[in-house]
Amino acid sequence: MYPIKSYAEAKTIKEAIDILASNDNAMLIAGGTDVLIKARELKSGYVDRDLIGVTRIDEIKGVSLDKDGNILIGAATVFYDIETSPIIKEHFDIVAQGVGLVGGPQIRNAGTIGGNVCNGAVSADSMPSLVAANAIMMIEGKNGKRELPISEFYIKPGVVALEKDEMLTHVKITKENYEGYKGSYLKFAQRKAMDIATIGCAVLLKQNDGKVEDIRIAFGVAGPKPIRAKQAEEFAIGKELTIENIEAICALCTKDTMARDSWRASKLFRENLITELPIKAIRRILGEKDA
Amino acid sequence: MLKKITLEVNGQKRTVEIDDRESLLEVLRYRLELTGAKEGCSVGECGGCTVIVDGANVDSCIYLGVWADGKKVTTIEGIEKNSKTLSPLQNNFIKMGAVQCGFCTPGLIMSSTVLLQRHKFLTREQIRRGISGNLCRCTGYQKVIGAIEETAKES
Numbered sequence: 001m002y003p004i005k006s007y008a009e010a011k012t013i014k015e016a017i018d019i020l021a022s023n024d025n026a027m028l029i030a031g032g033t034d035v036l037i038k039a040r041e042l043k044s045g046y047v048d049r050d051l052i053g054v055t056r057i058d059e060i061k062g063v064s065l066d067k068d069g070n071i072l073i074g075a076a077t078v079f080y081d082i083e084t085s086p087i088i089k090e091h092f093d094i095v096a097q098g099v100g101l102v103g104g105p106q107i108r109n110a111g112t113i114g115g116n117v118c119n120g121a122v123s124a125d126s127m128p129s130l131v132a133a134n135a136i137m138m139i140e141g142k143n144g145k146r147e148l149p150i151s152e153f154y155i156k157p158g159v160v161a162l163e164k165d166e167m168l169t170h171v172k173i174t175k176e177n178y179e180g181y182k183g184s185y186l187k188f189a190q191r192k193a194m195d196i197a198t199i200g201c202a203v204l205l206k207q208n209d210g211k212v213e214d215i216r217i218a219f220g221v222a223g224p225k226p227i228r229a230k231q232a233e234e235f236a237i238g239k240e241l242t243i244e245n246i247e248a249i250c251a252l253c254t255k256d257t258m259a260r261d262s263w264r265a266s267k268l269f270r271e272n273l274i275t276e277l278p279i280k281a282i283r284r285i286l287g288e289k290d291a
Numbered sequence: 292m293l294k295k296i297t298l299e300v301n302g303q304k305r306t307v308e309i310d311d312r313e314s315l316l317e318v319l320r321y322r323l324e325l326t327g328a329k330e331g332c333s334v335g336e337c338g339g340c341t342v343i344v345d346g347a348n349v350d351s352c353i354y355l356g357v358w359a360d361g362k363k364v365t366t367i368e369g370i371e372k373n374s375k376t377l378s379p380l381q382n383n384f385i386k387m388g389a390v391q392c393g394f395c396t397p398g399l400i401m402s403s404t405v406l407l408q409r410h411k412f413l414t415r416e417q418i419r420r421g422i423s424g425n426l427c428r429c430t431g432y433q434k435v436i437g438a439i440e441e442t443a444k445e446s
Binding site: 001002003004006007009032033036037040041053055078080103104105106107109110192193194 | 292310311312313314317333334335336338341347348349350353354355357358402405406420421422423424425
C-alpha cells in the first residue's frame with residue numbers, strides 16, 4: 001500500500017482545479033511513474049498527500065493540430081502515444097525521439113509528457129526538444145487560462161511556474177517553430193534503457209541555400225534549468241555546415257551551460273558531452289550515416 | 292478508503308472492494324489470488340510485475356489499483372490459449388531454454404506478448420528495446436530474444 005492519504009479522480013479540468021484550490025494537501029498524479037515511486041520511498045512532500053488522478057480527463061489526452069496548424073500535445077498523453085502519433089512523426093519527430101528514450105516500454109505506456117515536465121526534473125527526456133521549439137505551456141487555474149513560454153516555466157530543480165490551483169493542460173508547438181525544421185535528440189546515459197540522462201541534447205535546424213537560417217540547441221542536465229546555447233546559436237546563423245564550422249559552433253555551447261559535478265558524472269565530462277552531442281546531432285540532421 | 296472497482300481480468304468480469312492506496316499488483320495478488328505477476332524491485336525498474344492493461348504492458352507495482360476500474364487486465368494466468376494450452380510464445384520460451392529460475396518469466400512474457408501484438412516484423416534490436424524494461428539475472432537474454440524472434444517468424 002502506498003503511503004498516501006487519499007485518492008480522487010477528476011473527470012474534467014475544472015474538477016481537478018476545484019480540488020487543487022480547496023485542498024492544500026492535494027497533488028496531481030498522472031501516470032504515477034514518478035509520484036508513486038517518490039511516495040513509496042517516503043520522499044518529503046510526497047507522503048500522506050491527497051492525490052488527484054488526471055488520466056481519465058479526455059480533454060488533456062492526445063495529439064492534435066489546431067486551426068492555425070499548431071501542434072497541441074495533451075498533458076496526460078502517454079509517451080508511447082506521442083512516439084507513435086502520426087502528427088508528431090510528420091511534423092515534430094524530435095520529441096518522438098526524446099520520449100522514445102524514457103525508461104523502458106512499461107514506463108512509456110504509463111508516463112505522461114505533463115508529468116515529465118511538471119515535476120521539474122532537468123533530466124526529462126521530453127524537455128530539451130520542447131525548449132528548442134519554444135514550446136508554449138497552456139495552463140488552466142481558478143482564474144482561467146494562461147499561456148507561458150517554456151523558457152519561463154522552469155524555476156529551479158523540481159519547481160515549475162504553476163500556482164497551487166493551476167494545472168498544465170497542453171503543450172503547444174506553434175507552426176513557425178516546427179515548419180521547415182529538422183531535429184535530432186541525443187541522450188547520453190550509462191545504459192541504453194532504464195536510465196536517466198547524463199546530458200540530453202536537442203538540435204532543431206532550418207537551412208536555406210546550404211546555410212544556417214536558424215538553429216536551436218537545447219540541453220537537459222546542463223544546469224539547474226533547461227538551457228539554450230544562445231551564443232552558439234547566434235554564431236551559427238548564416239554559416240555553411242562544414243565540419244569545421246559545426247565544431248566551431250558547438251565549441252561555444254559551454255558558454256551558456258552551467259554543468260556541475262554529481263555522482264553521475266563530473267563537470268568536465270558533462271562539458272565534453274555538451275560540445276560533442278550537438279556535433280553528432282547536427283551531423284545526423286544532415287543525414288551523415290556514421291553520426 | 293475502500294472503493295468498489297469492476298475490471299475484466301483474463302476475460303472474466305470481476306468486482307472487488309479495494310483500498311484506494313493499493314497497487315494493481317496488490318489487488319491482483321492479494322484480492323484476486325493471481326500470483327503470477329511478481330514483486331521484484333517495487334519501483335518500476337525490474338518488470339517482474341508486468342501485466343497488460345487495455346493492450347499496453349505496464350508495471351503493476353507503480354499503478355494504482357483504482358486505475359484498473361473499467362479496464363481489461365491480462366496477467367500471465369490469462370495468456371494460455373483457451374486457458375488450456377500454452378501460447379506459441381510460451382512454447383518457444385521452453386523450447387529455446389529461455390527460462391531458468393523463472394522469476395522474470397511472467398513479466399517477460401507479458402512485455403513480449405505486447406511487442407508481438409504491436410509489430411508484425413521484429414529485428415533483434417527491436418526485441419531488445421521491447422524487453423528493456425524487464426530484468427533477467429539468469430539467462431543473459433540471448434535465449435529470450437531468440438524465443439521472441441522465433442515466435443515473430445512463425446506468426
